[in-house]
Amino acid sequence: MKLIHDVAAMQQTMLQLKREGRRIAFVPTMGFLHEGHASLLREGRKRGDILALSIFVNPAQFGPHEDLERYPRNLDGDCALAEGCGADFVFAPTATGMYPPGFQTTVALGPLTKPLCGASRPGHFNGVAVVVAKLFGIVQPDVALFGRKDYQQLAIIRQMVHDLNLPVEIVGMPIVREPDGLARSSRNSYLTAEQRRQALCLYRAIKQVRELFAQGEQRVDWLLAAARSQIEAVAAATIEYLELRDGVTLQPVDRATNETLLALAVKIGATRLIDNTVLGEAL
Ligand code: AMP
Secondary structure, rough: OEEOOOHHHHHHHHHHHHOOOOOOEEEEEEOOOOOOHHHHHHHHHHHOOEEEEEOOOOHHOOOOOOOOOOOOOOOHHHHHHHHOEEEEEOOOOHHHHHHHHHHOOOOOHHHHHHHHHHHHOOOOHHHHHHHHHHHHHHOOOOEEEHHHHHHHHHHHHHHHHHOOOOOOOOOOOOOOOOOOOOOOOHHHHOOOOHHHHHHHHHHHHHHHHHHHHOOOOOOOHHHHHHHHHHHHHHEEEEEEEEEEOOOOOOOOEEEEEOEEEEEEEEEOOEEEEEEEOOOOOOO
16 A cells, blocks of 8 residues: 555556556545545455545635644554555645645535534535535545435535546445444544433434334424434533434425435534434435
């Protein structure tokens, strides 16, 4: 496995492999890799001749009061995990390599970015879209894998790739959870032992809504009230959003159906956690 920091060197290496007819699978990440990332890498290994991942804590997608500086980093550990999953290339650029002086281009996004995380993190998805477009230009992947943990991000990237005719297949992968149900996240490392227990309220809310829906309950306000009570039972938890929306358009729904997305962002102390489920799909 090769570790490349330089943007031009990465692009040249990938272009050469493409000229040789290799199929490139790509997993973009912010590092501090865990089983969620590993599941994307293993699937990527099956889908490409070459497996590349990027590790880049992208400043453009963090707000001014967010956790850019303290976001966990562990390049050595990440390389070991990536190698164990069969990666051929780790691309770990610097912020100035990606955004040199004079950088000025943005990507204008549409209605998919308005609700949920887009409402609470203004500019976040623009930062994501720009970095993903740049990474696609550098890595030239045939297939790129993203987790459904970041459901809205996946929807926005699919839309961008479709609208801009980018020649890359986007694969969405299931959420990987801890044995007790907590969605794997690099940010889980911020949690104290007590907060780790409190964080289970997200999963409890999801399970509660899925159970009620399975019993026939379709009323949005009832389902959301049930979810809210699971979160509010934990004093340290603050709801940022808790919503049922159409799983494709992300628009509000009148009644819950199999295609409805339950999405939530909850702060446990200072740590912001997100989770989601599509009611008609396996957990
Ligand atoms: P991040 O490093 O948090 O930017 O995540 C990189 C990729 O891994 C994104 O496509 C995420 O959706 C995906 N990912 C993160 N956590 C999980 C998880 N628990 N299960 C599945 N995919 C995940």
